[in-house]
Amino acid sequence: MPRPDAEPRHRTRGSDPGPRTTDHGPLGGRHERPDARAKVAGSTRYVGDLSLPGMLHAGVAVAPIASARVLALDTAAARAVDGVEAVVTAAALPGANLVGVIFPDQPLLAADRVRMVGDRLALVAARTPEAAWRAARLVEATLEPLPAVHDPVAALVPGAPLVHDGGNLVRTFQVARGDAGRRSADVVVEALYHVGGQEHAYLEPQGCLAIPEGRSRITIIASCQCPFYVQQAVARVLGLPLAAVRVEQAPTGGGFGGKEDYPSEPAACAAVLAFATGRPVRFVLPRELDMQVSTKRHAMVVRHRWGADRNGRLRFAEVDAVLDAGAYVGISTVVAERANVSAIGPYDVPNVHVRTRIAYTNNLFGGAFRGFGAPQVTWAAEATIDRLARAVGLDPLEFRRRNLLDDHRRRICTGQLLRRPVLARECLDRAATLAGWDEFHARPRAADTATREGMGIALALYGCNLHHGGQRLDRSSAVVILQADGSVVVRVGLTEIGQGNLVACQTIAAQALGVDPTAVQVWQPDTTTVADSGPTVASRGAHASGMAILDAVRRLRTRLDPVAAELLGCRREQVELAAGRARVAGEPDRSVTIAQVAAELAARRIEAIATGWYRSRPRRFDAATGEGEPYEFYAVACHVARVAVDRDLGVVRVEEVSAAHDVGRVIHRDALEGQIQGGVVQGVGWGTTERLALDHGRLVNPSFTDYLIPTFADAPKVNIAIVESDGAGGPFGAKGVGEPALIPAAAAVRNAVVAALGVELDALPLVPPAIVAALGDAHPFAWVAEEEHEHVRSETVAPGR
Amino acid sequence: MADRITITLTLNGERRSFETAPGRRLLDLVRDDAGLVGAKEGCGAGECGACTVLLDGAPVASCLVLAASADGHEVVTVEGLGRAGALHPFQETLVTHGGVQCGFCTPGIAVTGAAVLARGGDAADHARLLAGNLCRCTGYAKVVEALDDAAAKEAADAPA
Numbered sequence: 018m019p020r021p022d023a024e025p026r027h028r029t030r031g032s033d034p035g036p037r038t039t040d041h042g043p044l045g046g047r048h049e050r051p052d053a054r055a056k057v058a059g060s061t062r063y064v065g066d067l068s069l070p071g072m073l074h075a076g077v078a079v080a081p082i083a084s085a086r087v088l089a090l091d092t093a094a095a096r097a098v099d100g101v102e103a104v105v106t107a108a109a110l111p112g113a114n115l116v117g118v119i120f121p122d123q124p125l126l127a128a129d130r131v132r133m134v135g136d137r138l139a140l141v142a143a144r145t146p147e148a149a150w151r152a153a154r155l156v157e158a159t160l161e162p163l164p165a166v167h168d169p170v171a172a173l174v175p176g177a178p179l180v181h182d183g184g185n186l187v188r189t190f191q192v193a194r195g196d197a198g199r200r201s202a203d204v205v206v207e208a209l210y211h212v213g214g215q216e217h218a219y220l221e222p223q224g225c226l227a228i229p230e231g232r233s234r235i236t237i238i239a240s241c242q243c244p245f246y247v248q249q250a251v252a253r254v255l256g257l258p259l260a261a262v263r264v265e266q267a268p269t270g271g272g273f274g275g276k277e278d279y280p281s282e283p284a285a286c287a288a289v290l291a292f293a294t295g296r297p298v299r300f301v302l303p304r305e306l307d308m309q310v311s312t313k314r315h316a317m318v319v320r321h322r323w324g325a326d327r328n329g330r331l332r333f334a335e336v337d338a339v340l341d342a343g344a345y346v347g348i349s350t351v352v353a354e355r356a357n358v359s360a361i362g363p364y365d366v367p368n369v370h371v372r373t374r375i376a377y378t379n380n381l382f383g384g385a386f387r388g389f390g391a392p393q394v395t396w397a398a399e400a401t402i403d404r405l406a407r408a409v410g411l412d413p414l415e416f417r418r419r420n421l422l423d424d425h426r427r428r429i430c431t432g433q434l435l436r437r438p439v440l441a442r443e444c445l446d447r448a449a450t451l452a453g454w455d456e457f458h459a460r461p462r463a464a465d466t467a468t469r470e471g472m473g474i475a476l477a478l479y480g481c482n483l484h485h486g487g488q489r490l491d492r493s494s495a496v497v498i499l500q501a502d503g504s505v506v507v508r509v510g511l512t513e514i515g516q517g518n519l520v521a522c523q524t525i526a527a528q529a530l531g532v533d534p535t536a537v538q539v540w541q542p543d544t545t546t547v548a549d550s551g552p553t554v555a556s557r558g559a560h561a562s563g564m565a566i567l568d569a570v571r572r573l574r575t576r577l578d579p580v581a582a583e584l585l586g587c588r589r590e591q592v593e594l595a596a597g598r599a600r601v602a603g604e605p606d607r608s609v610t611i612a613q614v615a616a617e618l619a620a621r622r623i624e625a626i627a628t629g630w631y632r633s634r635p636r637r638f639d640a641a642t643g644e645g646e647p648y649e650f651y652a653v654a655c656h657v658a659r660v661a662v663d664r665d666l667g668v669v670r671v672e673e674v675s676a677a678h679d680v681g682r683v684i685h686r687d688a689l690e691g692q693i694q695g696g697v698v699q700g701v702g703w704g705t706t707e708r709l710a711l712d713h714g715r716l717v718n719p720s721f722t723d724y725l726i727p728t729f730a731d732a733p734k735v736n737i738a739i740v741e742s743d744g745a746g747g748p749f750g751a752k753g754v755g756e757p758a759l760i761p762a763a764a765a766v767r768n769a770v771v772a773a774l775g776v777e778l779d780a781l782p783l784v785p786p787a788i789v790a791a792l793g794d795a796h797p798f799a800w801v802a803e804e805e806h807e808h809v810r811s812e813t814v815a816p817g818r
Numbered sequence: 819m820a821d822r823i824t825i826t827l828t829l830n831g832e833r834r835s836f837e838t839a840p841g842r843r844l845l846d847l848v849r850d851d852a853g854l855v856g857a858k859e860g861c862g863a864g865e866c867g868a869c870t871v872l873l874d875g876a877p878v879a880s881c882l883v884l885a886a887s888a889d890g891h892e893v894v895t896v897e898g899l900g901r902a903g904a905l906h907p908f909q910e911t912l913v914t915h916g917g918v919q920c921g922f923c924t925p926g927i928a929v930t931g932a933a934v935l936a937r938g939g940d941a942a943d944h945a946r947l948l949a950g951n952l953c954r955c956t957g958y959a960k961v962v963e964a965l966d967d968a969a970a971k972e973a974a975d976a977p978a
Contacts (some may be wrong), residue, residue: 049913056921057909057928059856059896066855218954220860220868221922270858270922271954304861515920515955687916687960694957695919721865721952730949732958 042528042595044749045683050520051539052268052513064224064240064267065301072226073102075283075290075300076141076149078156079310080131083344083379083714084165084178087129091157092139098155100148103293105140111292112256116285118246118278120346122181123382125254125285131160132180133344133379134715135310137282142290142298150303167714169341169376170318180344180377187342187375188350190357192430192643195333195368202324202332204408206401210321211780212393214341215314215386215703218726221270223280223311224301227251227287231295234261235288241280242272242512243552248544250281251288262288264544272514273699274385277554278348279312308719312384313709315352316341319360319397329411329419333368334401334430336360338394340375343382349375352383354484354640356390358647361430362398363441363478364420369430371643379714385554387699388760391479396704396781399475399764403771412458413474413768414449418442422478429478431638433646436744441476444655444677447738449474451675452657467665471773475764476655480648481745481753482557485638490551495565495629497526497573501619503597503612505530507539509562510550516755517688521559522566524685525748529570531594532611548630556652556753559684561631563748569629576623581614634746650746653679654757656697658733658765662773664792667785670731671701671766677738681745681752689754694735696758702727704763708784825889830854830898836885844883845869848895856896856925860952867951870926871895877933877950896925899932906932907971911964919955927951931965941966 055061078095092104107114107128117123127136139156143149164178171177172185179185225239225247234257239247244264252262264284269276287300302311322335338356342349357373388395406416421442422428427435449455457472483491498506507526513519519539527534542550550561574594581599582589585607593602600608618625638645657675662668674697683689706725710718718724745752763781771778776791789796826835829852836851848854848871857880860868864879871880872894899906908931911917918924927948934947944965945958953961 047916050916050918052921053913053916053918054905056918056924057896057905057912058900059854059925059928061921062855063858063922065859066849218952219922220866220920220952220954221858222860269920271920273954304863304866517919691916691919691956691960694959695955696957698957699954720863721861722863726952726954727958728949728952729945729958729962732945735957735959 042531043524043534044528045686047685047687048534050517050688051523052519061268063221063270064226064238067226067238067299069228069297072297072299073142073144073290073294074146074149075287075298076143076153077137077286078139078153078158080127080134080136080138080158080160082131082160082162083134084163085131085160086163087127087131087158088161089159090138094155094157095139095141095152098143098148098152100144101141101152102144103142103290104152105289105293106138110254110289112254115253116250116282117345118281118348119350123345133381135381140286140290142294165379165714167378167380167711169339169378172376172378173339173374180379185377187346187377188353190353190373190640190643192357192369192371194430194432196370201326203327204405205322205324206404206408208321208401208404208779210319210397210400212317212319212396213781214316214383214709215707216308216709216724217273217275217386219271219273219275222302222304222307223276223283225280225284225287226297226299227284227291228297229291229295232292235291236263236265237284237288238265238267239280239284240267240269240276242269242276242514242554244512244542244544245510245549246278246281246552247284250285254285255288255292266512266542268541269512269514273387274389274554275311276514277385277552279384305719308724309716312347313381314386315349315383315390315393317356317393319394321397321401323401323405325405325409327409329409329416331364331366331420334361334366336371336394338373340373340390341378341380341383342375343378343380345382347382347384349383351484351487352385352390354486356394358431358480358643359391359478360394360398362395363422363476363653365422365426366430371430380711381714381716387696388756389555391477391756392700392703392760392763395475395477395760396764396767399761400767400779403768404777414445414454417445417474417476421445431647432644436650438742438744440679440740440742441653443740444653444679445476447740448655448657448675448677451677451736451738452659452673454657457659467663469662469664469773470660471662471769472657472659473765473768473770473772474655474657475761475768476653477757477760479556479652479654479757479760481650481652482560482633482648483555485636485645485647486640488633488636492630492632493550493561493565494548495562495569496547497566497569497627497629499573499577499615499618499625501615503536503610503615505532505537507537507566508546509539509565510542510547511558511562512542512553514553516558516692517685518553518558518562520685520688522562525563526566526570528749529567530611532597556755556757559751560747560753563751564631565629567629567748568631569627572629573627577614577618580617580621580623581609584609584614584617650752652752652754652757654761656761656765658762658769660766660769660773662770662788664774667788669705669766669770669783669788671705671733673734673736674701674762674765675736677740678754678757679740679742679752680754681747682741682750683739684749684751689739690737692754693737693758696755697735697762698727698732700759700762701733701766704766704781705783708782823886825885827888827890828892830894838885840886842885843881844871844885844888845880847885848880848893854895854897858922858925860922867930868923868926870929870951872929872933875933875936877930896928899928908932908935908965908968911968912961915960915964915967917956917960917964923951923953927953927961934965935969935972941969
């Protein structure tokens with residue numbers, strides 16, 4: 018489609034160029050990422066680049082159908098392949114046959130039952146990858162097909178095929194608040210949304226390297242977000258104590274949640290093969306298999322009944338959501354927890370009832386994915402908000418302004434009072450201004466052309482860090498070592514997966530120690546150097562590792578400051594660290610370099626290493642009623658999307674997204690902008706082109722040719738407004754941004770497309786068949802998609818009920 | 819068919835010979851035989867661009883190129899982009915513009931971008947010309963800025 022504007026789309030540096038570093042240290046600046054030079058030079062070693070003498074390669078045989086009984090497994094042909102050193106089935110595992118993160122429902126290797134396509138049947142180790150995969154294909158499985166269920170709503174109907182013996186309903190979460198006002202609504206909207214899943218499409222496939230030391234201990238080098246999860250999984254399948262399993266995070270080529278829970282599985286496989294052969298085993302998944310078997314963003318079915326009065330004030334909201342867990346729970350309960358309390362968004366609604374159910378199906382299993390259940394319910398909520406705005410005749414901005422939480426209305430749906438300031442309105446205004454909302458709507462637009470333009474808006478309220486239910490994991494460890502030359506080693510337990518955790522930790526440590534960022538080296542996590550720091554998820558990386566670093570620096574200074582004070586001839590309370598020097602507060606001329614102080618510590622043999630610890634404040638939350646404080650503090654984001662839709666072809670082009678984010682404080686400006694730009698584009702892809710095509714539980718489009726992520730040529734221009742504020746609990750007042758950057762994007766696009774076409778769209782993604790179907794019989798090609806998209810039609814606006 | 823064949827090519831400016839299997843991919847020759855692991859295998863199907871190298875100056879997906887077809891030709895990998903120990907100008911601007919996140923796609927993007935710069939032309943085409951390289955982290959903006967900047971610097975440095 019020709020682009021209406023000829024101006025280059027990528028000429029943006031966000032709203033504010035910002036300094037490289039400031040007089041007050043590197044915080045908020047743009048100094049070089051410490052990992053960038055090696056990455057551009059091609060010298061960063063990812064796990065697939067590592068080889069060891071005698072190293073073997075792993076392959077895996079997986080189930081081709083979604084539900085079956087395993088009658089027999091014949092591995093003779095596989096064992097006969099030249100180069101094969103081991104073939105392992107469930108019967109030969111040394112420890113527990115179990116990889117479930119929360120529920121003990123998932124075996125490492127299927128013993129008697131297949132519950133999804135991709136269930137592992139046998140593992141192979143061979144001298145070359147080719148031999149390993151050839152042998153894996155030669156594993157002969159005799160499978161007796163069993164009834165399967167692929168629709169999460171149907172799975173909850175009595176009589177549905179059971180995925181596990183205990184029934185298909187895994188768990189139910191609820192939020193209930195008020196209820197008397199629901200009859201006073203002047204306008205009621207009912208809608209049924211089908212929100213599709215998403216493939217992470219990290220550029221580096223899943224991979225790990227297992228290095229055994231006899232049968233007593235093992236090192237795993239893994240592409241992963243959560244080395245401590247990998248450690249636990251490997252210890253369990255090998256029957257080893259945690260201390261005998263060392264996990265080093267390899268440089269990791271993207272995660273987005275896809276390397277939170279899933280990497281435990283390939284690591285457990287490689288570990289089992291390493292113990293079986295006594296040799297190092299590398300396991301790198303080919304792309305097609307990676308896409309076929311790894312976790313996905315959960316598909317959700319969301320039913321809404323929301324009401325507003327004629328003045329445009331929300332009166333009540335009822336949400337009934339079903340989340341498709343797939344065949345195993347994985348971390349679905351935690352995803353559902355977040356979806357449940359995120360279903361109302363940053364709006365003040367007096368009467369709320371949310372119910373979120375998790376259903377087993379025989380589909381690929383859902384896992385962590387940037388946003389963690391919030392994007393799906395946000396997509397539905399923002400669609401319904403636009404419907405209500407239309408029903409009462411208000412501009413979508415004005416309708417939102419009348420209902421947004423602010424400093425005077427700070428109570429979210431769980432009853433929690435938000436910490437001031439609540440910046441939802443400011444984010445809305447900044448995004449709308451950046452997008453030129455008023456100018457766009459004042460401009461006349463042709464209604465008789467094939468290409469229609471539209472603008473849409475969406476907001477998200479994001480609870481930073483782990484939910485109350487996961488709070489036992491919400492702690493983190495850091496080690497800071499002052500070297501004798503004044504340089505600094507920092508170790509943390511949270512991972513760099515592209516998002517910028519290394520540069521964030523480097524910035525925080527340099528700021529706290531008053532040194533140049535280049536003096537600080539942050540090393541990749543290793544489970545033997547820091548204590549269990551929980552997962553790198555929930556936009557908590559910079560927060561959790563940063564707080565632990567600040568604690569370590571505080572402890573280090575109890576030994577550093579007295580020495581500096583002696584060198585300076587002042588009291589220890591007068592020592593301040595800035596610009597690479599220890600100096601007397603208020604007398605910047607009296608100073609020594611940090612290197613001099615470090616040398617003095619070394620000369621006196623004073624302990625120059627300190628540990629740091631962070632744990633979140635205990636909170637009160639009632640999981641049965643959904644009442645209390647699910648999260649410690651919240652970030653707000655507002656996205657405005659401008660789209661051009663080819664009405665004949667049903668093709669959506671997202672031209673521009675204007676994103677306003679309440680971030681607390683900027684730690685590193687390039688990393689922050691990169692998170693927002695990347696999150697927006699990933700959200701736009703999810704909302705428009707990224708369709709997981711499942712056929713009886715099998716992904717039929719496991720390739721980048723058939724599963725379409727945005728390219729350089731598709732990515733919208735992203736305008737950024739950074740809103741800083743006081744009151745966040747993170748390091749120097751920072752909030753998380755990794756997930757808020759994605760959450761509202763697809764919803765803003767959906768609302769823009771609806772505005773452009775004048776028809777409601779209730780299924781994500783907005784692929785051409787969905788749009789053509791929504792346009793109805795008037796469209797010449799409507800018959801093409803009719804069958805597949807029958808569910809798209811909703812029971813829409815019913816004014817006056 | 820012979821078990822092993824000899825392939826002689828110019829690799830990052832150096833003439834090299836490799837004894838290898840006839841069906842070997844150029845990506846495997848570069849990574850496993852020459853030990854240059856900068857080029858990455860993201861898909862093995864020519865879809866993602868992470869394995870891009872220059873074959874006689876043109877960017878190719880080395881996972882789709884038969885190593886034997888590079889016999890007698892010139893191959894440049896990400897390791898050979900810079901000169902005299904310095905990064906290539908586009909590698910340099912990728913760093914200074916914050917165009918690197920997880921880095922797995924970066925070597926391929928650096929190679930394609932270097933070819934785009936060598937070809938010259940309108941900066942407005944940069945995004946389109948890079949579109950054979952997928953990136954899931956950056957949202958692409960800072961990468962395009964980096965290429966625009968490298969092109970602008972090259973134009974400014976060119977003799978009048």
